[in-house]
Amino acid sequence: MTDLLRVTGAVREFGPDAGLFGLDLTVAPGEIHALAGLNGAGKTTLMRAVLGMLRPTSGTVHLGGIALNDLPAEAWGRVGHLVDHPFAYPELSTRQNLELAARLRRVAADQVAQIVTTGMADLGITRYAAIRAARLSQGNRQRLGLTAALQHRPRLVVLDEPTNALDPAGVIALREVLLARAATGTGVLVSSHHLDEVARIAHRISVLNHGQIVGALDPATPDLERAFFHLLHADDEERGR
Numbered sequence: 001m002t003d004l005l006r007v008t009g010a011v012r013e014f015g016p017d018a019g020l021f022g023l024d025l026t027v028a029p030g031e032i033h034a035l036a037g038l039n040g041a042g043k044t045t046l047m048r049a050v051l052g053m054l055r056p057t058s059g060t061v062h063l064g065g066i067a068l069n070d071l072p073a074e075a076w077g078r079v080g081h082l083v084d085h086p087f088a089y090p091e092l093s094t095r096q097n098l099e100l101a102a103r104l105r106r107v108a109a110d111q112v113a114q115i116v117t118t119g120m121a122d123l124g125i126t127r128y129a130a131i132r133a134a135r136l137s138q139g140n141r142q143r144l145g146l147t148a149a150l151q152h153r154p155r156l157v158v159l160d161e162p163t164n165a166l167d168p169a170g171v172i173a174l175r176e177v178l179l180a181r182a183a184t185g186t187g188v189l190v191s192s193h194h195l196d197e198v199a200r201i202a203h204r205i206s207v208l209n210h211g212q213i214v215g216a217l218d219p220a221t222p223d224l225e226r227a228f229f230h231l232l233h234a235d236d237e238e239r240g241r
């Protein structure tokens, strides 16, 4: 089966210790692949490279077997992402923002209302449908961004620290949506600092350190935190740090 995402040898150096340094990664259909790593390890940079927001100086990114440069515009309608801060027009309501997001993802006009209604219910923001984005709390703004990333039922989902600012109910709602989507073949690349939460949803956890994947964690490992630091320390020792 073709991987929904394949990154091969991605390099993008910002400095001797910052960027991506020959990174390989895949996401298969139905797989939730989590990235864990300390601040500055390169998780966001990797996601930005995957989404064409920055260009690796070498290496390749393929989505559904097609190189990023050759990807037809409509293929982006099968991708959903939330990287950096959730974007929303402050003067538009939650529903209006989501309608726009759906149209940008090429959802047919006669399906937009239904998709937005279902998306808001999935992430628990229906009661804020008529509220202007400028008035939303940080967590509800995050839910709006997540709904925009997920409502059009993309085949590949890329989420950078999606539980940021979410309350426990939001964390559970997101978990349920991601698990349900993966069960129907969606591939998910997700970064998080919350190893316990990652362990609940991920099929695979890759650990990034200094722009490289230095190992994998088994989500069923009882003491994930310990295993995570063990991998990091072993890598740092190898690098002589």
Ligand SMILES: Nc1ncnc2c1ncn2[C@@H]1O[C@H](COP(=O)(O)OP(=O)(O)OP(=O)(O)O)[C@@H](O)[C@H]1O
Binding pocket: 014, 017, 018, 019, 037, 038, 039, 040, 041, 042, 043, 044, 045, 046
């Ligand atoms: N556009 C840029 N110009 C220069 N340096 C950059 C740029 N983007 C990222 N970096 C640097 O690359 C490194 C990796 O940053 P990145 O944001 O990918 O880390 P991260 O793993 O997502 O960290 P965090 O967990 O803090 O979000 C950092 O040292 C960062 O300062």
